[in-house]
Amino acid sequence: MTSSRTTLRAAIGTVSAAVLAGAVLAGAPASAAPAPARTAATARPAATGSPTLRFVDITGAGGITLKANVFTPAGADGGRRYPLVVLPTSWAMPQVEYLAQARRLAEAGYVVVGYNSRGFWQSGGQIETAGPQDVADASKVVDWALAHTPADPHKVGMAGVSYGAGISLLAAASDKRIKAVAALSGWADLIGSIYSGRTPHLQAAAVLGGAGALTGRPSPELQQVLKDFLSADMSKEKDMIAWGRKRSPATYLDRINANGAAILLGNAWGDSLFPPDQYAAFFEKLKGPKRLEFRPGDHATAEGLGLLGLPNDTWNDSKRWLDHYLKGVDNGIDREPPVLLKSRSTGAYEGYKSWRDVPSAHRRIALDGTRRVHTGIDSGADGGLIFLSSMLDQFFRLPPMASIPLLPRSAAAVWQSAPYPTGQRVRGTTRLHTTVTSTASSGTAIAYLYDVGPLGLGKLVTHAPFTFHDKTPDRPFGVDLDLFATAYDVPAGHRLAVVVDTVDPLYIAQNPAGARLTFSSPADDPSYVSVPVRDQDHGS
Template identity: 35%
Template sequence: MKTLALPALLAGALCAAFTPATQAAPTFIADLDITTFDGTELDANLFIPDTPAPAGGYPTVLFTNSWMLDKHQYLLQAAELADNGYLVMSYSTRGFGTSGGMVDVAGENSIRDAGVLIDWLEAHYPVGKLGMAGISYGAGISLITAAQDPRVDAVAALSGWSDVIEGLYPGNTVNLVWGTILTTTALNLDPEVDAIWANLRATENIQGVEEFAAPRSALSYVRELNSNGTAVLMSNNFADYLFKPNSMTQLYSLLDGPKKLLLNPGTHAVTETLGGNNGHIWATTFRWFDRYLKDQPNGIDHEPKVDMTVRISNRLEQFDDFPVTDKTTRYHLHPRFTYFNNASMKTRPYSGWGWSNDFHGGSDTKAGTGIPVISDALEGFGIPVYTAMTGINGYHAIEYNSPLHWSTFKIRGTPSLELWIKPSKPEVQLQVHLYDTGPLGLGRLITHAPYTLHNAEVGKAQKISMDLFTTAYDVPPGHVVTLAIDTEGAIYQKPEDTNYEIEVPYRSSRQSVLTIPHL
């Protein structure tokens, strides 16, 4: 066996400290080498309850590891489930931990592996209803396996994805930071994945990238999930700029079976790993499995389907469905007069003389998402990304301020933007940010999204339509909402040629509109 990675050692130490006092400990088999369909060995561990199997077999959970981690990741959760009568296996997906094979990003081999592990469990133990769970990479594999294998009755997909393209290429923009993290931290990465990443960065063979992504995206398997009747729990985080909530809310809306959606502050996987939104995520996961694997009437199937925790305040709210509101405010963009003035956005359309504003590429501005990964993680602890709005350079950006809000403006959902632009180059990039700006000019980030045009019509007015990332945020009384648009962001790959101008035309016949859903 290889030397265990530090995360695995830490998880093992935590598990050793976990000693239930009220009953005998389940049997724990620390090392299982299971040969999969192609002769590859998969490394797993197993908790066996100390109680006899129920008549229908043990309720069973198969945990799948996150990227870079291994079978030790869920020792605490697995032990707790086993204490409550579950048979629980955790395994290292191929290419991670001491499992053989190459990392294929939830490819066919990895999905077949999960089926072999279910076969093994059924051959050695009385297995009843079965669920799969995982964070990040484990979430994606769990969803796709459930679609392809009707033996999976329930899934808990935490910080998962349903669309690979949205994760690595949001708004036709290369997610440089997260893509680099993924491709440089898997030591046994399939060469095909490196080729796909290279094509994406070079904007080459995008059709090939899409063909690679489709079978690895749960959105491709909605029919199968619905046909299987899989009970699907999904949890995603507002500042997760790898697997944004947007595609998961889309998947949620298309599912017909039992489903529940948790939307939380924080960044990718950190919220679930460090306690799970004050324990809410894991507590809900256990209740989900109790209901759909043990048939325990705990009421979760009659509760509101959407749990949304407001950013910064970390206040939990519950709603019957998503979208959580059908109420919106439409802000029409109005022009600024010089680079030193802010533009405005108003609830009435622009009806003045033909006008235009411009801003330029070539430099980043103070509009942004903070320090990549670090600032996103801190948000989960109630620490927002602050920006001095007066310091945003008007030559390289444009800001639109809403009217003053006299009462709390409760943004809930997915803001969208329709924007008329006239680009000077065929490839230009927009970094669109929404801020809560206070009386002293200090802004707190509400949400953002990138958008890149690769074959724009130069010098011609054209409308783009985009969604910002789903959010839940309360703008306090006395503050305004600011839409700040520049051309570079720390997370994303910028165009090779950044010497361009973007003109925003204003006409009564060309209305640029920001739509914000709110309570």
């Protein structure tokens, strides 16, 4: 675990740099990509005065104090009621996080209450990680707003980024008053996000834990969960999964559907904390009004520009969503394709009827022959550095890269397709199926898909880790793995390469010293990677 602790310290040390880099890069040219067509009804109304802002204390669950700010539309009086939007802050962010967007909403006729989530900054209590008390806090804030502002009890919405998104979705399951939600860069499945493939996401947990300790008061329960998580203590796995399920909106899907809130989900292809697949799976199971938007970037970078008060497609669509489902504005958002994707390669928007409709075909790459690798050796293939790598991809189209011919075959299993004469538009979730034989009962591997140019330089398209336990040494077993969803265009003449190795700084690998992994393709169960592709139309 020495290397894991070293990586943990490095990840915590880079979080501030990553956040600062996001603010700087937000002005990069890629942010000026054209937005989808909008109807005239979405134009921002002329302001008739400035909203009023006041800072207040709100009593949360258990009697703690929540520090909050309230925007009220200009000219508001007791004779008129306005739609209410509640904004819980992101993890480790102060209560001023949403001031720019809150003012914009108030100028459009909303009462807006932003509050610091419990346990952070000046709010009372401890960090409960979107536990029951956090959900109860959201309802307490609604109660306060209905009693102390001209908010309409029949037009209540919530929105938020990251932690605020998760709390908003959970609140929609417990509070029937909530009619609309815009959940940006959040999670539907907490464990499926930071423990996908039964592999602890080291840098993600380190950043969350470090930022929480710096800006708030982690509860003893959270401290223990992080300790068990980062030590990869398998004896605590069931407890950790139960803790995460309690904090996952997907657990309360039936309640969310029964309450019927209109839900917009937005995320980035390269989100280091909450990968997009878990949002897509959740979206498909929602039965009420719904919308799914994926854009290039990393955690919260797709909407970060909007927090600074600058033009931003994500926040524009969030406001359109609230306008339609809280104010009844006929802006057409309910008639648009409910799945909106922005390509990492072109910056163009594509609309689809559902997540299932995103790929129009699947292309298989045969993982033929036998590949044997030694574990614990970093081959040079990896998923990059949390935040920074996906931000470089977002703004400069520079994903993590590796020279495929130079990858040591003793540490990395490699397969390549033939060149694609007309290229490939990868859209959706790539799936790997293979047979593994390990000399040890436990182990970790990471699968990567690369776009390989004529000189052998590979650009990372997607990847995902998987960890296995309690396997009989030297006995083959099957592995099925979903790589993180993406939208990436492979140029004509390029190949796709599949690489599997056993070390990646993003994750905690559990490979015993000296272990070896063998990847084979039995005749009765061939190994392959299935790549989702889209024909040249742009969806529907």
